[in-house]
Amino acid sequence: MICQIDGGVCAAKGFTAAGVHCGIRKNKAKRDLALIVSEVPASAAAVYTANLVKGAPIAVTKAHLQNGRAQAVICNSGNANTCNADGVEVAEAMCDLTAKALGIPADDVVVASTGVIGQPLDIAPIAAGIAPLKAALSREGSRAAAEGIMTTDTALKEIAVEFTVGGIACRIGGIAKGSGMIHPNLATMLVFITTDAAIAPAMLEKALKTDVANTFNMVSVDGDTSTNDMVTVLANGLAGNAEITEEGADFAAFMEALNTVTVYLCRAIAGDGEGATKLLECTVTGAADEATAKVVAKSVICSSLLKAAMFGADANWGRVLCAIGYSGAAVDVTKIDVTFTSAAGEIAVCAMGAGIDFSEEKAKEILSEKEIGIRIELHSGGAAAVAWGCDLTYDYVRINGDYRT
Amino acid sequence: MICQIDGGVCAAKGFTAAGVHCGIRKNKAKRDLALIVSEVPASAAAVYTANLVKGAPIAVTKAHLQNGRAQAVICNSGNANTCNADGVEVAEAMCDLTAKALGIPADDVVVASTGVIGQPLDIAPIAAGIAPLKAALSREGSRAAAEGIMTTDTALKEIAVEFTVGGIACRIGGIAKGSGMIHPNLATMLVFITTDAAIAPAMLEKALKTDVANTFNMVSVDGDTSTNDMVTVLANGLAGNAEITEEGADFAAFMEALNTVTVYLCRAIAGDGEGATKLLECTVTGAADEATAKVVAKSVICSSLLKAAMFGADANWGRVLCAIGYSGAAVDVTKIDVTFTSAAGEIAVCAMGAGIDFSEEKAKEILSEKEIGIRIELHSGGAAAVAWGCDLTYDYVRINGDYRT
Numbered sequence: 006m007i008c009q010i011d012g013g014v015c016a017a018k019g020f021t022a023a024g025v026h027c028g029i030r031k032n033k034a035k036r037d038l039a040l041i042v043s044e045v046p047a048s049a050a051a052v053y054t055a056n057l058v059k060g061a062p063i064a065v066t067k068a069h070l071q072n073g074r075a076q077a078v079i080c081n082s083g084n085a086n087t088c089n090a091d092g093v094e095v096a097e098a099m100c101d102l103t104a105k106a107l108g109i110p111a112d113d114v115v116v117a118s119t120g121v122i123g124q125p126l127d128i129a130p131i132a133a134g135i136a137p138l139k140a141a142l143s144r145e146g147s148r149a150a151a152e153g154i155m156t157t158d159t160a161l162k163e164i165a166v167e168f169t170v171g172g173i174a175c176r177i178g179g180i181a182k183g184s185g186m187i188h189p190n191l192a193t194m195l196v197f198i199t200t201d202a203a204i205a206p207a208m209l210e211k212a213l214k215t216d217v218a219n220t221f222n223m224v225s226v227d228g229d230t231s232t233n234d235m236v237t238v239l240a241n242g243l244a245g246n247a248e249i250t251e252e253g254a255d256f257a258a259f260m261e262a263l264n265t266v267t268v269y270l271c272r273a274i275a276g277d278g279e280g281a282t283k284l285l286e287c288t289v290t291g292a293a294d295e296a297t298a299k300v301v302a303k304s305v306i307c308s309s310l311l312k313a314a315m316f317g318a319d320a321n322w323g324r325v326l327c328a329i330g331y332s333g334a335a336v337d338v339t340k341i342d343v344t345f346t347s348a349a350g351e352i353a354v355c356a357m358g359a360g361i362d363f364s365e366e367k368a369k370e371i372l373s374e375k376e377i378g379i380r381i382e383l384h385s386g387g388a389a390a391v392a393w394g395c396d397l398t399y400d401y402v403r404i405n406g407d408y409r410t
Numbered sequence: 411m412i413c414q415i416d417g418g419v420c421a422a423k424g425f426t427a428a429g430v431h432c433g434i435r436k437n438k439a440k441r442d443l444a445l446i447v448s449e450v451p452a453s454a455a456a457v458y459t460a461n462l463v464k465g466a467p468i469a470v471t472k473a474h475l476q477n478g479r480a481q482a483v484i485c486n487s488g489n490a491n492t493c494n495a496d497g498v499e500v501a502e503a504m505c506d507l508t509a510k511a512l513g514i515p516a517d518d519v520v521v522a523s524t525g526v527i528g529q530p531l532d533i534a535p536i537a538a539g540i541a542p543l544k545a546a547l548s549r550e551g552s553r554a555a556a557e558g559i560m561t562t563d564t565a566l567k568e569i570a571v572e573f574t575v576g577g578i579a580c581r582i583g584g585i586a587k588g589s590g591m592i593h594p595n596l597a598t599m600l601v602f603i604t605t606d607a608a609i610a611p612a613m614l615e616k617a618l619k620t621d622v623a624n625t626f627n628m629v630s631v632d633g634d635t636s637t638n639d640m641v642t643v644l645a646n647g648l649a650g651n652a653e654i655t656e657e658g659a660d661f662a663a664f665m666e667a668l669n670t671v672t673v674y675l676c677r678a679i680a681g682d683g684e685g686a687t688k689l690l691e692c693t694v695t696g697a698a699d700e701a702t703a704k705v706v707a708k709s710v711i712c713s714s715l716l717k718a719a720m721f722g723a724d725a726n727w728g729r730v731l732c733a734i735g736y737s738g739a740a741v742d743v744t745k746i747d748v749t750f751t752s753a754a755g756e757i758a759v760c761a762m763g764a765g766i767d768f769s770e771e772k773a774k775e776i777l778s779e780k781e782i783g784i785r786i787e788l789h790s791g792g793a794a795a796v797a798w799g800c801d802l803t804y805d806y807v808r809i810n811g812d813y814r815t
Contacts (some may be wrong), residue, residue: 054736056732056735056736057734057735057736057740057741057743058731058732058734058735058736058743087728088731088763088764088765090764122728122731122732123727123728123731123760123764123765124765232732232735313806313807313810314810314811316807316811319811322528323526323527326463326527326528327461327463327527330462331460331461335462338462355493355528358493359494359495360493360494396811398807398811399804399807399808401714401718401807402718402721402802402803402806403804405714405715405718405722406718406724406802406803
């Protein structure tokens with residue numbers, strides 16, 4: 006049984022967190038530096054952006070996690086520390102400062118940055134901010150840390166759940182920032198997950214990579230892959246379960262809890278995409294294989310035309326079929342059924358690849374809700390996939406078309 | 411020497427055209443049926459959408475062009491005749507009606523449709539419209555035909571040029587419709603090209619396929635591939651040149667003239683993309699191979715973030731680098747130079763993958779023009795490519811978010 010609880014990244018035993026304003030951002034009301042610390046060294050794993058242009062913090066974190074261990078996460082917003090000549094040096098300095106303050110090795114620190122790219126990141130405000138940040142560390146610090154990593158996210162993203170591994174109660178929680186932009190820049194997805202479950206680094210990495218393929222890799226706000234995306238998980242083992250070292254019931258229990266956290270955060274990120282007014286969840290069933298289901302779901306969720314139609318609460322199912330058709334997946338278009346769903350009900354709009362009579366009034370009612378489901382049945386097998394996205398709105402254009410200068 | 415001339419699809423000898431309102435569209439001021447006719451049977455070739463969901467006219471045209479010959483093109487706007495149970499029947503009926511009126515075989519007719527999908531196309535207004543359409547055929551009919559295929563295009567797209575093959579003057583011209591929508595639906599690119607050059611069907615097909623890979627396949631308005639895209643060319647041989655049956659100087663001369671027509675139409679389609687205020691032309695040079703150059707150019711032109719930045723005249727070069735980084739091309743990001751150009755000048759904004767000092771004021775002046783060049787030098791070889799797109803604007807969202815109902 007998985008139960009939602011409070012506490013975010015501090016829900017698990019032995020984790021504290023904090024977020025402060027150190028001065029990277031001009032607005033003093035906005036926290037711009039966050040810290041998450043485990044009492045003891047933790048198993049650690051991460052996945053990173055596939056973009057060839059990578060932020061300097063990615064390179065440093067990758068090096069630090071080679072040994073599968075970490076004890077702290079330091080993250081700033083306001084500057085992505087990407088495409089800067091001294092980027093790696095600055096990211097390492099962030100780790101050194103954090104390590105020194107906490108009395109831990111620098112290579113046990115995970116570092117991340119989000120914000121404008123191509124502008125040097127001044128280490129001075131961070132150096133000055135580390136002491137107050139450490140002083141602010143607390144078991145109630147998750148929200149402050151979540152605020153510290155936000156850019157133009159309109160909602161704080163935090164979740165925690167309790168689950169059991171071998172009869173022992175464990176907790177896992179996470180914070181995330183999504184596709185908000187600072188003035189200006191790249192949308193970046195950062196996710197930090199903490200758990201007190203005991204799990205070997207190799208199994209933690211396996212769990213994260215397996216899960217991400219079905220969760221964060223199935224989220225799209227605008228099809229642009231950021232240079233700084235990172236999802237990390239720290240597992241400090243303080244729950245006291247027998248360490249998970251192989252697949253089996255314990256690993257499955259852990260995977261299920263992890264998935265609860267990540268799906269929640271995926272939905273939160275997609276629903277709070279830049280300018281979004283609606284969360285879109287596309288569920289593909291009846292696919293010949295999982296790869297096909299994923300390709301179809303992502304193609305639909307990425308279609309600018311469909312996204313704009315959803316903004317307009319327009320049951321334009323032709324755009325769903327169109328996006329399936331150009332997805333690259335080998336599907337039989339004459340077998341496709343499409344149904345729109347929401348809290349207001351559901352309505353079938355296309356059967357066997359052709360339009361069917363439906364009430365435009367009812368469709369509009371359904372599509373006027375905040376969370377829209379797009380269900381696609383391919384009638385070609387047993388595989389399924391889910392992808393998350395959001396509508397395309399005037400505000401997306403406003404946010405991203407604003408002058409930087 | 412290639413000289414631009416008037417006449418569009420009627421510039422070449424032996425071609426007449428017409429466009430009328432037959433009643434598919436409710437607005438009587440809008441022509442919705444177009445016809446292009448050659449005096450004699452012509453070599454014919456076409457390329458079609460890669461979307462698996464294909465309009466019924468695509469299937470019928472493909473069958474009719476198997477023999478590499480055609481004499482007329484019939485095209486309606488207002489309804490795409492796609493995802494309809496009787497689609498093929500209706501498309502064939504359009505050909506039959508046209509063939510009967512002109513006294514030619516039905517399989518010498520090319521048929522195309524653009525507009526809303528999933529709504530049955532009534533043959534009645536077309537049947538009634540064929541006689542007046544035939545009566546309106548004239549050497550001055552290119553503009554009327556171009557109007558007849560427009561949906562929400564804001565500008566008519568027409569071009570013709572004169573060139574020589576073996577000392578004989580030939581003409582080639584084309585009309586196109588781009589990424590406008592009717593209320594509602596899928597953007598569709600339709601291009602009809604006519605020439606009086608004599609060229610064998612196989613060489614015509616080769617010329618078209620080769621050219622399209624560098625022209626229409628390098629245009630993106632919103633990344634959505636329509637169900638009804640089609641580019642056709644008819645060559646009736648009335649110029650009297652020795653028929654082009656192999657590669658050589660004559661074929662090269664034809665290719666050059668064809669490319670002049672297609673590049674012009676590509677720029678016209680991209681610049682008139684839905685809601686667009688700017689034409690974007692991305693030129694990639696110094697690539698290791700052509701495939702890399704193409705992938706990079708298309709990725710940049712398709713980036714929603716960059717498109718929105720261009721709308722805002724924001725020199726956000728980080729988004730260019732980001733789009734290159736996630737393009738999938740194997741490029742050395744530390745070697746990339748980026749320059750923005752326009753009629754107002756040019757400005758280098760990134761060198762060797764890192765930002766360089768530049769005047770934001772000058773950059774804004776350059777990016778405030780209507781036609782923007784994005785020049786990317788990869789410093790990794792001698793291959794190059796060009797892609798065309800447009801900015802992402804409030805109007806794109808308005809046009810595509812409107813209620814269908």
